[in-house]
Amino acid sequence: MIDLKPDYFINTIYDIDFSVLKINKINTLLIDIDNTIIPFKTLLIDDKVIDWIKLLKKEGFKLCLVSNAYPRRAQIIAGRLDVPVIYMAKKPFKKGVVDSLKLLNSKNDESILVGDQIFTDIFAARLAGVKCILVEPISTSDFFMTKIYRIFEFFVKRNLKKEKMK
Ligand SMILES: [Mg+2]
Numbered sequence: 001m002i003d004l005k006p007d008y009f010i011n012t013i014y015d016i017d018f019s020v021l022k023i024n025k026i027n028t029l030l031i032d033i034d035n036t037i038i039p040f041k042t043l044l045i046d047d048k049v050i051d052w053i054k055l056l057k058k059e060g061f062k063l064c065l066v067s068n069a070y071p072r073r074a075q076i077i078a079g080r081l082d083v084p085v086i087y088m089a090k091k092p093f094k095k096g097v098v099d100s101l102k103l104l105n106s107k108n109d110e111s112i113l114v115g116d117q118i119f120t121d122i123f124a125a126r127l128a129g130v131k132c133i134l135v136e137p138i139s140t141s142d143f144f145m146t147k148i149y150r151i152f153e154f155f156v157k158r159n160l161k162k163e164k165m166k
Contacts, residue, residue: 002126004118006134009160013037013052013114013135017165018059021112028106029056030097030130032115033067033077039139040146043073045080053081064100066091066113068120068143091115092123097130118156119149134160 010016013036021029034040037049056063065085067074074087084103089096101108108129115121116137125132142150 002123004122004126004156005160006118006122007112007131008133008165009162010133010165011136011162012138014048015135015165016114016133018056018061020165021061022059024131025110026112026131027060028062028064028101028104028111030064030066030100030111030113030125031083032091032113032117032121033065033069033074035116035137035139035142036114036121036135037138038077040141040143043076045077050081053083062104062106064104066096066100066124068096089124091117091120092127094124094127097124097128101128101130117146117149118153120146 031037038045063083065078065083066089067085067087068089068091069087071087074085078085086096086100097113101111112131112133113121113125114133114135116135118134122132122134
């Protein structure tokens, strides 16, 4: 049985506590795109996201976007943020996550995945043996399949409590 409970459940990417990651020997962040760092379907990258990515780099973290999005859109976003990307990652399968680890030359036990969906992001992270952070989706707009996942997600999330990272 896959444990769908994320290691951390917080509001937004800005609630990620870098020092907690470092204490836990995490040096790699694998980051979902849609509804985690930008609203679904848009190419609108908030300056705050750009600054956050810069800060992560400055803190020495290795980064990769891992998204089920199509190549063009994923590459535009990755280009603007100047980070590598694995697109069409096919989460909930683990392949995209495993590929991102290979790309960064990172180990699964020193990596953490950040995403907004239990049945794709958290599931894929668990299969790949990577820790995971669940954030609230930043928009209510979703891919049609996601709308279905959200129904099941509701029941899982009911039992989760948002907590400050520690
Ligand atoms: Mg997402």
